[in-house]
Amino acid sequence: MDANAWDERYAASELVWSVGPNQFVEAECADLPPGRALDLAAGEGRNAIWLxxxxxxxxxxxxxQVALDKGRTLAGDVDVAWVCADATAWSETGAxxxxxxxxxxxxxxxxxxxxxxxxAALRPGGTFLLVGHDTSNLAEGTGGPQDPRVLMTAEDVLADLAGEEVEVVRAERVARFVTVADEHGAEAExxxxxxxxxxxRP
Incomplete structure (x- = not known):
């Protein structure tokens, strides 16, 4: 989807994503000493606000821009710099x-x-964290995008950085438990x- 389609999706509901941070972002970043952070493709900013x-x-x-405006409202007096930019064109390096x-x-x-x-936006010693819908979720999991073109594996992401010097801390498939309505209308995990x-980044 392009920016206009995402604008429409964000405008159509109060919140597309949860108010709180993603569980994996929270777990992986909780012990990092605060510094300067970039939430790229931030959506409504749940992870940015938490950080x-x-x-x-x-x-x-x-x-x-619709997502960013919603994030700014959600943040209240929490100080976040909201920038309308395409993740594929971000050009700030080593920052x-x-x-x-x-x-x-x-x-x-x-x-x-x-x-x-x-x-490339990381300083030496900085942490890069990506969480995405795994390719296997289409056949083995629940929810998430049903278009295989936008799914990925950890190996795909590592291959994206071929030629870069990286120190791998974790690169794996992880399970996330969600509550959904079953065929009888009851809640099921x-x-x-x-x-x-x-x-x-070394």
Whole structure:
């Protein structure tokens, strides 16, 4: 989807994503010392706001101005820099201690561009964290995009950074448990599969 389509999706509901941070972003970043962070393809800013509340100086970038406006409202007096920008065209290099890309839904070539640009934005010693819908979720999991072109594996993300010097902290498939209505209308717990890639830039 292009920016206009995402604008329409964000405008159609109060919140597309949850108010709180993604569970994997929270777990992986909780012990990092605050510095300067970039939430690339930030959507409504749930991860950016959480980081800012923990003392980070945060830039939240997304190509949907509607999403950013909603994030700014959600943030209230929490200080976040909201920037309307395409993740595949981000050009700030060597500027951040942390770059987060969470659930970016792009075909492989565009994803590769965003991943490489996000990684390039890191300072030496910085952390790169990507969480996305795993390819296996289509057949084995629940929810998430049903277009295989925008799904990925940890191996795909590592391949996106071929030629870069990286220190791999984690690169694997992870399970996320979600509550859905079953065929009888009762609540049931199902498993969604994500890929998680955490890297350090030497």
């Amino acid at each position: 800012a509340r923990r003392g980070w100086e945060v830039t939240a970038a997304d190509f949907s 951040y201690d942390l770059v987060v890309i969470a659930y970016l839904q792009l075909p492989a070539a565009e994803r590769r561009e965003a991943v490489r640009r996000g990684f 199902r498993t969604a599969y994500d890929c998680l890639v955490r890297l350090r």
